[in-house]
Amino acid sequence: MDPVAKTPPARQRDLLGESSGLIWGIDFVQGERRKVEDCDSSHEGTFRWLHLNLADHGTKLWIEKTGKLPPVAREILLSEDSHQHAMVQGDTVACVLHDVERDFDVEDTGRLGVLRVALMPDLMVSARVHPIGSADIARRRLIEREIVAGPARALDLLVDAILQNVSGIIRRLSAEVQTAEDALIDEHQPPDGRQLLDIRRRLSQFHRLLVDMQSLFRRLEEDEDLPPDLLPTVEKLVQRIQGVDGDASGVLGQLRLLREEVNHQSNQRINENLYLLSVMTALLLPTTLVTGIFGMNTGGLPLTGHGGTAVATLLAAGAALATYLFLRKQGFFH
Numbered sequence: 001m002d003p004v005a006k007t008p009p010a011r012q013r014d015l016l017g018e019s020s021g022l023i024w025g026i027d028f029v030q031g032e033r034r035k036v037e038d039c040d041s042s043h044e045g046t047f048r049w050l051h052l053n054l055a056d057h058g059t060k061l062w063i064e065k066t067g068k069l070p071p072v073a074r075e076i077l078l079s080e081d082s083h084q085h086a087m088v089q090g091d092t093v094a095c096v097l098h099d100v101e102r103d104f105d106v107e108d109t110g111r112l113g114v115l116r117v118a119l120m121p122d123l124m125v126s127a128r129v130h131p132i133g134s135a136d137i138a139r140r141r142l143i144e145r146e147i148v149a150g151p152a153r154a155l156d157l158l159v160d161a162i163l164q165n166v167s168g169i170i171r172r173l174s175a176e177v178q179t180a181e182d183a184l185i186d187e188h189q190p191p192d193g194r195q196l197l198d199i200r201r202r203l204s205q206f207h208r209l210l211v212d213m214q215s216l217f218r219r220l221e222e223d224e225d226l227p228p229d230l231l232p233t234v235e236k237l238v239q240r241i242q243g244v245d246g247d248a249s250g251v252l253g254q255l256r257l258l259r260e261e262v263n264h265q266s267n268q269r270i271n272e273n274l275y276l277l278s279v280m281t282a283l284l285l286p287t288t289l290v291t292g293i294f295g296m297n298t299g300g301l302p303l304t305g306h307g308g309t310a311v312a313t314l315l316a317a318g319a320a321l322a323t324y325l326f327l328r329k330q331g332f333f334h
Contacts (some may be wrong), residue, residue: 018194020050025049048122050126054128060078063127083212166206174251181254213241258265
């Protein structure tokens with residue numbers, strides 16, 4: 001019987017265990033999962049996965065002092081370098097990956113976090129400073145159904161969790177773009193420009209994340225020192241990352257078309273307003289000329305007697321009407 005999968009949710013946290021800096025750890029023993037009480041506990045199975053909190057000082061002390069980690073793994077886990085990259089040394093692969101940070105009650109904080117990974121034949125150590133979505137996804141899969149028999153499956157599960165987390169946010173952003181597009185087409189209600197700008201920023205952020213991650217695994221794919229059993233998984237991950245990046249690029253293209261339509265309608269409204277203003281100016285110009293003439297404070301002005309105001313008004317109205325008929329004949333009102 002699987003001691004994790006068959007345990008009630010209230011006790012699953014206890015089963016995964018905690019120690020200084022250890023968020024959760026699992027040993028995989030003959031198709032079963034067993035909790036890891038401490039990072040230095042005896043290794044009971046064929047593969048162990050430790051997920052650590054780098055904000056805990058005990059984690060850094062353990063990484064520095066343990067003999068379970070080769071130098072390249074220790075260097076990646078303790079490094080301050082946050083850009084995505086990978087290093088291979090012997091049968092150890094260590095890399096820095098990006099994912100979306102989460103909070104206690106917020107799955108998407110809008111910030112990218114750093115996940116440090118050290119992968120060895122019988123051990124994987126993943127570590128982060130701030131909580132990230134992929135760790136929760138991977139943990140949930142491990143609790144529910146997944147069995148990790150080796151480093152290839154562990155790497156595949158971890159990266160797939162990152163891609164699932166990113167894909168979920170991309171789908172949500174795509175739904176927001178479609179909602180704004182429908183409102184523009186059906187209700188002629190222009191979307192909020194600030195909202196579109198924020199969506200564009202997030203999509204560009206994910207595009208850069210996925211491009212960098214794809215480049216990282218392509219370099220691993222071409223690395224002659226990469227352990228042979230990891231090569232098929234790395235090749236598969238390159239294709240999977242490319243597919244998710246294609247989704248992000250597709251939503252970016254959809255957003256670009258929406259912004260172009262919004263700009264087109266905005267320019268059209270501006271042109272219509274300018275056209276109306278120009279016509280009004282043309283209609284009022286002769287009237288302004290008539291009123292200007294009769295408003296001059298000079299001698300000898302006509303129509304200064306009784307009824308002159310009415311005649312001047314008729315002259316101004318007649319000039320405006322003549323201008324209107326002329327503009328209409330020229331096709332300005334078609």
